[in-house]
Amino acid sequence: MNGTVIFGVIALFFILSGLMNFINGLHDEVDTRSNYPTNKESISEDYYAINVVGEKILILSDLSESKKINVWNTSALKVEMMDFFPDFSAMSELVEGRVVDDGNFKKRLLKKIETTEEKYIGGAVSGQSAKATLSSF
Numbered sequence: 441m442n443g444t445v446i447f448g449v450i451a452l453f454f455i456l457s458g459l460m461n462f463i464n465g466l467h468d469e470v471d472t473r474s475n476y477p478t479n480k481e482s483i484s485e486d487y488y489a490i491n492v493v494g495e496k497i498l499i500l501s502d503l504s505e506s507k508k509i510n511v512w513n514t515s516a517l518k519v520e521m522m523d524f525f526p527d528f529s530a531m532s533e534l535v536e537g538r539v540v541d542d543g544n545f546k547k548r549l550l551k552k553i554e555t556t557e558e559k560y561i562g563g564a565v566s567g568q569s570a571k572a573t574l575s576s577f
Contacts, residue, residue, distance in 0.1 A: 528557035
């Protein structure tokens with residue numbers, strides 16, 4: 441009888457360990473802050489405005505395309521957008537509502553979000569790969 445109980449406890453331990461490893465693997469797949477840089481302190485506050493509800497808006501109008509990319513990659517809004525992953529509609533809404541751009545940068549970013557969503561939902565890319573694609577824009 442004692443041998444059966446000990447065997448049962450050991451078997452339960454291995455089953456629970458495997459289940460925890462599986463759950464941790466899923467968590468790592470959708471971890472929001474794993475592979476993209478967060479260099480908030482290097483962006484100037486000159487590129488921000490505050491909207492009527494008190495949210496920061498990133499103003500990219502009248503900047504060159506390379507400067508827009510640099511400002512975006514070092515902005516707090518990019519980090520906030522990546523926090524929404526894998527909610528692609530929330531990511532698009534954030535960019536649509538809180539990035540002001542007079543050129544093609546915003547359109548290209550929204551298109552990148554859309555194509556990444558299609559690939560992610562279709563299973564062509566993993567969560568980590570999708571996040572890397574979006575953060576490298």
